[in-house]
Amino acid sequence: MKKRLLTFAAVMLTLGAYAQKFDITAIDDNEEPEPQTSSVRAIDTVNTDDKYKKIVLFEDYTWKYIELERPNISDEDFQDAWEQEHIHAYMDVTLASLPAEVDLLLTDSLHGWACPIKGPVTSGWKFRRHRDHKGTDIALTTGDTIRAAFDGKVRVIREVADAGGYGNLIVIRHANGLETYYAHLSKHLVAENELVKAGEVIGLGGSTGRSTGPHLHFECRYMGKPFDAERIFDFQNGQLRDTLFTLKKHYFNIYSHYGQTDKESSQTTERVVHVIRSGDTLGAIARKYHTTVSRICSLNGFSATKTLRIGQRVVVR
Numbered sequence: 001m002k003k004r005l006l007t008f009a010a011v012m013l014t015l016g017a018y019a020q021k022f023d024i025t026a027i028d029d030n031e032e033p034e035p036q037t038s039s040v041r042a043i044d045t046v047n048t049d050d051k052y053k054k055i056v057l058f059e060d061y062t063w064k065y066i067e068l069e070r071p072n073i074s075d076e077d078f079q080d081a082w083e084q085e086h087i088h089a090y091m092d093v094t095l096a097s098l099p100a101e102v103d104l105l106l107t108d109s110l111h112g113w114a115c116p117i118k119g120p121v122t123s124g125w126k127f128r129r130h131r132d133h134k135g136t137d138i139a140l141t142t143g144d145t146i147r148a149a150f151d152g153k154v155r156v157i158r159e160v161a162d163a164g165g166y167g168n169l170i171v172i173r174h175a176n177g178l179e180t181y182y183a184h185l186s187k188h189l190v191a192e193n194e195l196v197k198a199g200e201v202i203g204l205g206g207s208t209g210r211s212t213g214p215h216l217h218f219e220c221r222y223m224g225k226p227f228d229a230e231r232i233f234d235f236q237n238g239q240l241r242d243t244l245f246t247l248k249k250h251y252f253n254i255y256s257h258y259g260q261t262d263k264e265s266s267q268t269t270e271r272v273v274h275v276i277r278s279g280d281t282l283g284a285i286a287r288k289y290h291t292t293v294s295r296i297c298s299l300n301g302f303s304a305t306k307t308l309r310i311g312q313r314v315v316v317r
């Protein structure tokens with residue numbers, strides 16, 4: 001640095017006022033390159049109160065702050081219906097009040113994405129064992145890292161004891177109205193109200209809650225309503241299916257899933273009626289149509305002890 005200053009002073013004296021018109025870097029071209037700080041080996045990184053700011057320690061006892069990239073969102077994006085007492089938000093928003101379809105921009109040059117975990121899907125969005133399976137199960141090894149799908153804010157953290165079947169659960173809200181759920185975790189690494197960046201490690205996979213083996217149960221919800229998360233991610237290959245996702249109202253039906261044509265999906269919302277024949281029972285009808293007795297009862301407004309008449313029409317979906 002001293003040499004550069006002397007050179008500069010000499011040039012200034014020689015050229016007087018005209019020196020200001022000279023490009024200083026051009027003068028530097030004739031100098032020997034100065035040692036780069038990067039050649040001094042970093043030996044450790046220390047966290048600060050701000051998770052996007054770290055202190056790097058070098059072997060020559062110097063240190064410096066480094067700034068990591070921050071999520072391109074602000075707290076103001078998350079003020080509406082910010083629910084923390086209950087796991088699910090927007091419970092007062094009815095399906096009828098939602099538009100027929102809504103375009104959701106999932107990623108752009110300022111907002112990244114990450115597949116929460118790459119792996120084989122062991123169970124998808126479907127009606128399963130007498131109940132709705134509203135998420136996608138991805139096999140993992142306990143302790144595997146789970147990443148935030150998009151930039152967002154942690155709305156809910158629940159421990160094993162109070163999340164029911166979800167076990168250790170994280171719910172993240174994203175600025176476009178989507179929410180993502182990460183369940184059965186062995187550990188969570190973020191706190192409620194924390195801003196997270198797409199790809200940030202938020203927890204470790206596990207088998208807590210109602211689970212028969214280590215896996216991630218991942219859900220996507222819009223305005224509190226779940227739909228098939230495989231419409232957004234190809235978990236097997238760890239890919240986002242598209243940058244723009246058009247969410248259609250019929251996607252919220254449990255029988256509407258990724259891989260169907262638009263017609264097949266929209267037909268899932270059409271009512272199916274069963275005509276009672278001799279020997280029919282509600283339990284047998286429920287099994288036949290892959291639904292539950294309680295759902296049939298609520299669709300028809302009668303109780304499970306209702307006596308069925310031959311020829312009676314019963315809505316089963």
Ligand SMILES: [Zn+2]
Nearest residue numbers: 135136137217
């Ligand atoms: Zn599941």
